[in-house]
Amino acid sequence: MKFDRLKTIFTLFRITFYISAFTFGGGYIVIPMMRKYFVDDLDLITERELMDMAAIAQSSPGAIAVNIAVLVGYRIAGIFGAVISAIGTVLPPILILSVISIFYKAFRDNHIISAILKGMEAGVAATIVDLIIDMMQGIFKEENLLFTLMAPITFIASFVFNVNVLVLIISCALLAIAQTYLKNTMRGA
Known part of the structure; x- marks a missing residue:
């Protein structure tokens, strides 16, 4: 039993160390790598859990890569897993x-x-585009019109009309809360 826990802790450290050492370009780049190792290869967490952790990591202060590693580590091995993943x-x-x-x-x-660093920029951009495509496919699978339209509308509002990002984030959060409230009210009726 203790050997399995020690093996899990070592695996957490090894994978987070590897991902952090060989991914350049910021926090969003670690998400596809974590999906590959923790979801696809080891089946320690689900894709949905990883996306939820990514959302929490984004909205928490600090580096996204560290935040998501801590959340994954905590989910897999508790407090000690969170500390080891952070390290x-x-x-x-x-x-x-x-x-x-x-x-x-x-x-x-x-x-x-x-x-070499200029070349890495192209690789980082391609990885981010791949992540966005994967996330959008997950949104389309939910068949939720609000979420499907939210991404392109916020992009256009920010990129074309220079709407403040804080306004967009708060607006999207309020719309999602309102939709959830309405769905729950309709179910209860």
């Missing part, structure tokens, strides 16, 4: 930034490293 997620950036800060001048002036 596994934070350790690679600390190590990488420490090395970069020591050799900052050499990195800054190296054209090869600049080209």
